[in-house]
Ligand SMILES: Nc1ncnc2c1ncn2[C@@H]1O[C@H](COP(=O)(O)OP(=O)(O)OP(=O)(O)O)[C@@H](O)[C@H]1O
């Protein structure tokens with residue numbers, strides 16, 4: 323965090339990919355439900371995504387893709403194994419510490435943007451900085467970032483005044499504004515048409531590389547996989563290249 | 564704070580509706596509070612303004628009608644006066660009469676009076692703001708409200724049936740009423756005569772000049788009167804001044820009705836606010852899940868909602884009170900028993916805001932149960 327964060331602080335330009343910890347998962351197992359209904363959502367998963375790497379995960383419905391994001395994003399505690407984000411072990415943290423890891427180290431991009439209805443595009447980003455305690459420094463400049471994702475002309479618009487693709491762009495900027503080490507993206511193109519989907523995934527690839535963020539994207543959309551550095555597939559809770 | 568304020572503005576119609584309900588309740592609370600104060604004044608201000616800590620009534624009188632039923636002997640005052648914790652004790656008489664006043668212009672005005680019989684030299688004798696004090700057997704000192712009705716010092720009052728002529732010699736300058744009837748102080752001897760039903764010039768039956776309603780007691784400075792001990796010694800049944808309010812006509816029924824209505828209003832207000840914030844939280848469940856997934860602590864989100872509740876409650880209560888006090892000021896000029904008093908109003912405002920916050924706090928607990936995991940996937 324020390325050398326990495328000071329050099330990242332300067333501006334929006336790419337930082338050296340090797341400075342950051344990225345994501346490391348080792349032997350992660352997760353069972354959901356109880357009794358007869360127990361499902362092994364993640365079965366001994368090992369995964370390393372380096373800073374600046376853009377990995378995609380594909381797989382049939384119910385194979386455990388969202389579960390993997392939940393564990394990587396400190397939303398769920400695995401039954402076994404460990405998860406390191408930017409070199410920090412988040413596996414056994416209390417829920418209070420997990421919230422802190424999420425706001426300081428992890429960015430989420432949700433299926434349909436999931437923006438806050440009351441906030442303008444600019445305020446979505448400011449709000450993320452407010453939660454992370456980075457309004458006075460430590461994050462990106464929200465205006466510059468919105469400009470960078472092609473939303474500079476819509477900073478004052480609320481979610482209901484934006485198109486699906488524009489919402490997703492704001493959602494990506496919101497996830498990045500706190501300078502997370504890991505970006506977790508859940509089916510970002512589910513609600514978008516072909517051209518729009520391509521734009522969004524291109525943008526994600528660009529930012530993952532540009533900001534040196536370890537990025538994992540779950541998707542059903544095989545057409546966008548060409549933009550990814552790596553494609554992993556998940557079947558019945560097991561992960562393979 | 565960041566989200567709280569922006570959401571207030573964004574959802575202003577919804578917050579405005581709830582604030583409107585709270586403001587309407589606040590108006591009602593002000594009016595009822597004014598009505599309560601007015602009724603208390605009309606009912607017992609005559610007693611409240613007596614420099615008295617307790618009354619000793621006849622043994623065995625019913626509590627709720629003691630002022631009309633009780634008869635004690637003036638000598639019982641002596642028994643009380645001798646006690647260490649009693650600073651002063653004096654005989655005191657109360658009778659309600661119908662009378663006719665004759666104004667200087669010669670007009671006849673019917674008037675009801677609560678006659679307070681007191682010894683002119685005793686500690687019960689009223690201070691006057693205008694005119695003369697008690698002294699002459701036919702001189703009465705009246706509540707300011709009598710003069711407000713158009714009578715003046717110097718006018719005469721004739722008690723119905725008896726024909727006793729009394730003359731207004733002074734006024735207390737403030738409202739003194741008892742059971743919604745204006746108080747007139749008169750010398751104890753004249754009171755005893757009226758009480759015994761003796762007309763002018765008649766000699767009352769034997770013993771009438773020994774009888775009064777109660778013995779008024781004042782504690783020695785810094786002392787608390789031992790009422791039980793005193794009752795045993797003097798053969799009386801005493802009540803503190805506050806307890807004696809319940810012995811004045813209609814007082815308990817009026818006050819408990821109004822209190823009940825107000826309690827309901829406070830409960831309704833707390834429920835409305837609690838319900839609003841419950842629905843508000845449920846509506847934003849997905850949004851809250853997203854914000855928690857982003858790493859906001861539950862404390863951060865609860866604080867935000869409580870800020871919203873505080874702003875809405877403060878603004879709507881203040882608005883309602885302003886309207887209520889404005890309307891109440893107009894009511895206060897009518898003959899309706901209505902009085903706006905700062906103390907009860909401030910208390911009511913704080914209670915309204917406090918209970919609203921309690922209602923919101925109960926709803927806000929739901930935020931803890933929002934699972935940030937729900938932000939993942941398309942589960943809306
Ligand atoms: N709360 C739960 N209790 C029990 N089982 C669950 C729970 N949540 C998910 N599961 C099960 O865990 C498995 C993995 O679910 P997950 O949501 O990770 O799948 P997914 O790969 O994201 O599917 P999709 O592509 O449909 O989103 C599924 O079989 C699912 O039924």
Ligand SMILES: [Mg+2]
Pocket residue numbers: 387388389940
């Ligand atoms: Mg899923």
